[in-house]
Amino acid sequence: MYLKKMFLPTLKEAPADAEVASHRLMMRAGMIRKVAAGVYNLLPLGLRVIHKVERIVREEMTGAGAQEVAMPMVLPAELWKESGRWDIYGKELLRLKDRHEREFCLGPTHEEAITDMVRRDVRSYRQLPLNLYQIQTKFRDEIRPRFGLMRGREFIMKDAYSFHATDESAEEEYRNMYGTYSRIFERCGLYFRAVEAETGPIGGSFSHEFMVLADTGEDSIVSCNTCSYAANIERAGIRPPDGASLPLTGAKGIEKVSTPGMKTVEEVSGFLNVPPERLIKTLIYRTGKGVIAALVRGDFDINEAKLKRVLGADTFALADEKTVKEMTGADVGFAGPVGLKIPVYADFSVRDMRDGVTGANEKDAHIINVIPQRDFSAGYGDLRKARQGDPCPRCAGALEIKKGIEVGHIFKLGTKYSEAMGATFLDEKGVERPVIMGCYGIGIGRCAAAAVEQNHDENGIIWPIPLAPFHCHIVPVNVNDKDTMKAAEQIYSSLTAKGYEVLLDDRDERAGVKFKDADLIGVPVRITVSSKTLKQGSVEIKERSKEGARLVRIEDTVKDVGTLLEG
């Protein structure tokens, strides 16, 4: 491609709203342009990168036995009502009506659509297993889209769904996809980790997220410094304390103290001069199973995802002030487990406390010398949010917390959708059963953005070769010099003939401008052609990822480039 003909508008400055490197650089490199909040145009250079990611995904998915399909982006409400998600998916689901006032939505994910597709034609276990995928534009009306392609409202996703007659088959496919995903992200040149994850509104029994490690990531991931344990922070377990209770003898009885206006852990801790780890924090939640209290040590935080899972509640939220007052008899800030009439769930960190301090369920009062198991009873579990250095749930190691970008997610769904929507088959014995499902997603645009996030410097993008929009970038220093242009065009032709994708900067610009743009765009190999080096029969070859250029004989250029690109 000759640059003069290409629609490649680069920018010296990025728009003020571009905060992270990938967003700034993709804007500046002329890859993307914003159309509305979280909605982007893909310009030629950007689309080339997206196509590279898609190609890798297609090759690996096909290689793993999956088949590509295409489903509509506009989906009828009936399907979503059948699964029950029309009412629970919330405002992220963009709903619309057609001219006949029939309800539709823009597909944020396609479990309903694919289950409908399969139930129409799958009758027998002989037709299973099946893995179908598509690469398609999705729409989720995110509360706060940001970071360019990283978290758009409209985005390209590869979503695959598998259908099985048996659990074993579904789990085998889960492992197959786990391996496939690992290969895909390796081929994309991404530094990633697979972590155990929450299943969220998609549902299902277990799942892994594939996280690209980057400081700008929006997710926190927890990993063990000793064993291979890794999980999303929402999921991350913590090894409970050994449970050897301290002797109760000599302990004082509980005592009420006045704490006017002291509501937060910090206030109470400061006022009574006791460290936060001696406080018992009490949170009141309104759940599908009634109002409950959750306890955690004052310096820790409740992990709501874990609590929700322990409760098995479908709805779950912190209680409002009114509910708190009704249930505890006191304003928010003075709740405590002693004498409370609602079910109490406590984190292990509370179990072995001695001389604890907690709310008295009475305005402006706390009680001290509290001993769990003596002064109140509760169900104990691992309910708190993991912190740096917490003990690993699997081994004697310690947990570390890092930031990550979720680029892929695999779920074993089970029969949630097939049961709700009647996707059944007859097994060997002629018994009708719901198909067992799995689903597997990859954010295509997010992979491209994550690649930039991991591979850039102050001058621009440094594309990993498999995702690079072009393989090499020829810069004729002076396009008005006939010999220079002739040599540049010759190199262009021979590289193109070898199957490489080549960009030739034929603009009549100063060398500095072209070098700056070349660095910004980040094509892996740059070939500089100038009368200076042509006199010695050579050109300059520079790798974007390395400092310094080498002189190479013109006739060796193709071979040299080939070595760089193919290793």
Added chain:
RNA sequence: CGGGGCGUAGCGCAGUCCGGCAGCGCACCUGCUUUGGGAGCAGGGGGUCGGAGGUUCGAAUCCUCUCGCCCCGACCA
């Protein structure tokens, strides 16, 4: 949804407090010079100042309403 902020040329911004010719840098067009890391000089084009209404002799500037965007929080494959 709560709190904060911003909408002025394609991009980055000043001007708004205190009403009085709509500006600067980059980008763009023309010419000359320059030509290995975002050139210099000269000339030029481009704006319903987000929108609507109001106050005023006069509004980018003051008032009311509205739309959009951004940040923090809550929320979330």
